[in-house]
Amino acid sequence: MSNFFDKEPQSCHGCACMSSLFCLLNPDELTLVDANKINVNFKAGETIKKQGTYMSHVLSVNSGLAKLYLEGIEGRSAILRIVKPTSFIGGPGIYFDQRHHFTITALLDTSVCFIDLQVFKDILKGNQAFAEEFLKDFSRHVLTVYNRLIYLTQKQMPGRMADAILYLHDEIFNQAIFPMIISRSDLADLSAMSKESAVKILRDFQKENLLRISDHELEILDEEALRKISHIG
Amino acid sequence: MSNFFDKEPQSCHGCACMSSLFCLLNPDELTLVDANKINVNFKAGETIKKQGTYMSHVLSVNSGLAKLYLEGIEGRSAILRIVKPTSFIGGPGIYFDQRHHFTITALLDTSVCFIDLQVFKDILKGNQAFAEEFLKDFSRHVLTVYNRLIYLTQKQMPGRMADAILYLHDEIFNQAIFPMIISRSDLADLSAMSKESAVKILRDFQKENLLRISDHELEILDEEALRKISHIG
DNA sequence: CTTTAAAATTGACATATATCAACATTAATT
DNA sequence: AATTAATGTTGATATATGTCAATTTTAAAG
Numbered sequence: 001m002s003n004f005f006d007k008e009p010q011s012c013h014g015c016a017c018m019s020s021l022f023c024l025l026n027p028d029e030l031t032l033v034d035a036n037k038i039n040v041n042f043k044a045g046e047t048i049k050k051q052g053t054y055m056s057h058v059l060s061v062n063s064g065l066a067k068l069y070l071e072g073i074e075g076r077s078a079i080l081r082i083v084k085p086t087s088f089i090g091g092p093g094i095y096f097d098q099r100h101h102f103t104i105t106a107l108l109d110t111s112v113c114f115i116d117l118q119v120f121k122d123i124l125k126g127n128q129a130f131a132e133e134f135l136k137d138f139s140r141h142v143l144t145v146y147n148r149l150i151y152l153t154q155k156q157m158p159g160r161m162a163d164a165i166l167y168l169h170d171e172i173f174n175q176a177i178f179p180m181i182i183s184r185s186d187l188a189d190l191s192a193m194s195k196e197s198a199v200k201i202l203r204d205f206q207k208e209n210l211l212r213i214s215d216h217e218l219e220i221l222d223e224e225a226l227r228k229i230s231h232i233g
Numbered sequence: 234m235s236n237f238f239d240k241e242p243q244s245c246h247g248c249a250c251m252s253s254l255f256c257l258l259n260p261d262e263l264t265l266v267d268a269n270k271i272n273v274n275f276k277a278g279e280t281i282k283k284q285g286t287y288m289s290h291v292l293s294v295n296s297g298l299a300k301l302y303l304e305g306i307e308g309r310s311a312i313l314r315i316v317k318p319t320s321f322i323g324g325p326g327i328y329f330d331q332r333h334h335f336t337i338t339a340l341l342d343t344s345v346c347f348i349d350l351q352v353f354k355d356i357l358k359g360n361q362a363f364a365e366e367f368l369k370d371f372s373r374h375v376l377t378v379y380n381r382l383i384y385l386t387q388k389q390m391p392g393r394m395a396d397a398i399l400y401l402h403d404e405i406f407n408q409a410i411f412p413m414i415i416s417r418s419d420l421a422d423l424s425a426m427s428k429e430s431a432v433k434i435l436r437d438f439q440k441e442n443l444l445r446i447s448d449h450e451l452e453i454l455d456e457e458a459l460r461k462i463s464h465i466g
Numbered sequence: 467c468t469t470t471a472a473a474a475t476t477g478a479c480a481t482a483t484a485t486c487a488a489c490a491t492t493a494a495t496t
Numbered sequence: 497a498a499t500t501a502a503t504g505t506t507g508a509t510a511t512a513t514g515t516c517a518a519t520t521t522t523a524a525a526g
Contacts, residue, residue, distance in 0.1 A: 072383040073466055080379075092372035092379075095365060101379060128358060132328060138371075139325035145378055146313075146325075146334060150305040153385050153425040156482065184504060192386040194484055199505060233306055389512065417474060427514055432475060 010039065017062030017111070019086040021137060024130045029123050036116035041109065048104040048112055055098045057114035059089040064110025065172075065181065068102050069189060077189045078152075080145060082107070082172050082182070088137060094121070107181050152192040155233035160191035161201045162230040165211065169220055177219040243272065250295030250344070252319040254370060257363045262356050269349035274342065281337040281345055288331045290347035292322040297343025298405075298414065301335050302422060310422045311385075313378060315340070315405050315415070321370060327354070340414050385425040388466035393424035394434045395463040398444065402453055410452045 012018065012034040013027070025033065038057070042048055042064070049059065051071045061083050068089065069079040080102060083089060093099045094117065124131045151163050164187055168178065182190075188198035205211050210226055212219045220226065245251065245267040246260070258266065271290070275281055275297070282292065284304050294316050301322065302312040313335060316322060326332045327350065357364045384396050397420055401411065415423075421431035438444050443459055445452045453459065 070379055070383055073387045076387050078382055078386060092375040094372070095368035096372035096376065101376060125361060135328035139327070139329035142325040142375055142378070143329065143334060145375070145382065146303055149311055149378065149382050149385070150303055152382070153311060154306045154309050195503090196485080196505080197483060203505080428473090429475080429515080430513060436475080 012037065015062075017060075017086050017113075019060045019088040021088045021130070021133050022060070024133055025123065025127065029127060029130075032119055032123065033115055036119040038114045039111065040114065041111050042106040044106050044108050044110075046106050048106055048110065049100050049102075051100055051103040053100050055091070055093045055100050055117060057117055058094065058120050059104070060113040060115065061085050061087045061089065062111040062113060065107040066104050066110050067107055067182075067186060067189075068104050070102050077103075078192065079186065079190045080148065081141070082168065084172050085111075088134075090134070090138060107186075155230075157191070157193050157197055157201050158204070158229050159231075159233040160193065161187065161198065161205070162226045164190040165205075165218070165220070166223075166226060166230055168218075169223075176223070177217055180213055180216050180218045245270065248295075250293075250319050250346075252293045252321040254321045254363070254366050255293065257366055258356065258360065262360060262363075265352055265356065266348055269352040271347045272344065273347065274344050275339040277339050277341050277343075279339050281339055281343065282333050282335075284333055284336040286333050288324070288326045288333050288350055290350055291327065291353050292337070293346045293348065294318050294320045294322065295344040295346060298340040299337050299343050300340055300415075300419060300422075301337050303335050310336075311425065312419065312423045313381065314374070315401065317405050318344075321367075323367070323371060340419075388463075390424070390426050390430055390434050391437070391462050392464075392466040393426065394420070394431065394438070395459045397423040398438075398451070398453070399456075399459055399463055401451075402456075409456070410450055413446055413449050413451045 012022070012030050022030070022033065039062070048066060063085045065085075066083040067079050068081050068083050069077040072078055083104065089104065091101055093101050098117070124134060151160060155163070167190070168182065169176070172178075184198050184202070185195045187202070188195040191198065193201075202211075202213065205226075206213065208222075208225070210220070210222045210229075212221055245255070245263050255263070255266065272295070281299060296318045298318075299316040300312050301314045301316050302310040305311055316337065322337065324334055326334050331350070357367060384393060388396070400423070401415065402409070405411075417431050417435070418428045420435070421428040424431065426434075435444075435446065438459075439446065441455075441458070443453075443455045443462075445454060
C-alpha cells in the first residue's frame with residue numbers, strides 16, 4: 001500500500017497523524033518533539049515494543065492498528081487494548097521504573113513515532129495543560145483496566161466474548177461491519193478464554209444470528225441481543 | 234481502644250501518621266494541607282468511601298486497615314488492595330472525572346485524613362518532586378492491577394489463593410503469623426472465586442500443612458510450597 | 467446468659483471451561 | 497501450481513469451579 005512517494009513531510013508541525021495529546025504543545029515544544037522523535041513503519045505481525053525492555057521513548061501511533069497486551073503465564077496473553085490511530089502510548093513505566101510493562105504488536109502495517117522520554121518528561125514539567133491531559137489519558141486507561149478486570153473475572157464466556165466484540169464496535173471501528181483483522185486467538189486473549197472456546201462461542205453467536213463472520217469481515221446483526229448477553233454475563 | 238485522651242495534635246506538622254508522599258511538602262504547603270484536611274475515625278466494617286460518589290478529597294490512611302475494592306456484577310467485589318497505614322489513596326478519578334472508582338471499607342478501626350482535592354492539585358502543580366512521587370505511587374498501583382489481572386485470569390484456584398495469602402504476607406503484614414482479620418469472603422474477593430471455594434482451598438492448604446488458621450491468626454507453615462503453588466498456577 | 471444474626475463449613479451436584487487430537491481451511495512460500 | 501505453514505474448526509473428554517442446601521461455629525445483641 002505504501003510506496004516511495006507517500007512519505008510524510010516528517011515534521012510534527014502540521015502533522016495530520018498527531019495524537020490529540022500533542023495538540024496542546026506550543027510551537028517551540030513541538031519543535032523540540034520534532035527534533036527528538038523517530039518515525040518507524042512496522043509490517044503487520046511485527047513487534048513494536050516488547051514487555052520488559054528499557055523505555056527510552058514514548059509512542060504515538062500515526063496509522064495502522066496494533067494490539068497492546070500483557071504477557072502472562074506460559075505464553076498466554078491478556079490484551080489490554082487495541083490501539084488505533086491516532087493514539088498516544090505511555091504506560092506505568094514512565095514514572096515507575098522506565099520499563100515497558102506490555103508488548104505492542106502491529107495488526108496492520110503501522111506507522112509509529114517514538115518520542116524521547118526525557119524530552120517528553122521535560123515538556124510535561126513545563127506545560128500544565130499537557131500534563132493534565134496526559135494524566136487524563138492515563139487515568140482513562142486505568143479505568144478500562146478496572147473494567148476489564150471485573151468483566152474478565154465475573155462474567156462467563158458468552159458475556160466476555162460479547163464484551164470483546166462490543167469493545168471493537170464501540171471503541172475501535174464504530175460501525176456494524178468491520179474488517180476481521182483480529183484473529184480468533186486475539187479474540188480469545190481479549191476475553192480470557194482458550195481459542196477453541198472462542199471459536200465455539202462465535203459459532204453459537206452466528207447460529208443465533210447475532211453476527212456474521214465471512215469474507216474477512218464481521219457484521220453485528222443484533223446489537224441489542226449482544227448487549228443483553230454482555231449485561232447478563 | 235481509643236478514648237477521649239488519645240486524640241492526635243491534629244496538625245500535619247510533625248504528624249507521625251503522614252503517608253510518605255506528603256514528606257515531600259515544604260512547611261508552607263503542609264500548612265495549606267493542614268488547613269484543608271479533615272480527620273475522621275471509622276469503626277471496623279464502616280464504609281470510608283463509596284464507589285461512584287463525587288471525589289471532593291483525596292485520602293491518607295493514618296492507622297488501622299482497610300480494603301479497597303471494585304464493585305462488580307450482582308454485588309460481587311474484586312479487592313484491588315489492602316490499605317495499610319500510612320498510605321495515600323488517590324485514584325483515576327482525580328484527573329478523569331472527579332469520581333471515586335472503588336469502594337473503601339475499614340477492616341479495623343481506621344483513622345483517615347481527607348485532603349481537599351483542589352488544594353492537593355494546586356500543590357501538585359507547584360511541587361515537581363511531589364508530583365513525581367504521586368505519579369510513581371499511581372503507577373505502582375497500576376502495575377499491581379496488571380499483575381492481578383494476569384493472575385486472576387490465568388491461574389486456577391489454588392494458585393490464586395496462594396497469591397492472595399502471599400500478598401498479605403509480603404505486602405501487608407511482613408511476618409509468617411498475622412491476625413486473621415480478613416474474612417473468607419474477603420479472601421474470595423481477593424482471589425476471584427466463590428467463598429465456598431475459598432473455604433475448600435484453605436482447608437486443603439491446612440491439610441497439606443502449608444498453613445494454619447486458628448485463634449484468629451494465620452500462620453504460614455511452608456512458604457516455599459505456597460510459592461511453588463503460586464508459580465505453577 | 468440467652469437469643470439472634472452473621473460467618474464458616476461441608477458434600478452433593480450441575481455446569482462452565484480447558485484440553486486434546488484430529489481435521490479443514492486459508493494464507494504464505496517456493 | 498505445489499508445498500508448507502498458519503489459522504480455524506470440531507467433538508469427545510476430563511476437570512475446574514460455582515451453586516445449593518443443610519449444618520456448625522462464631523460473634524453480636526438484648
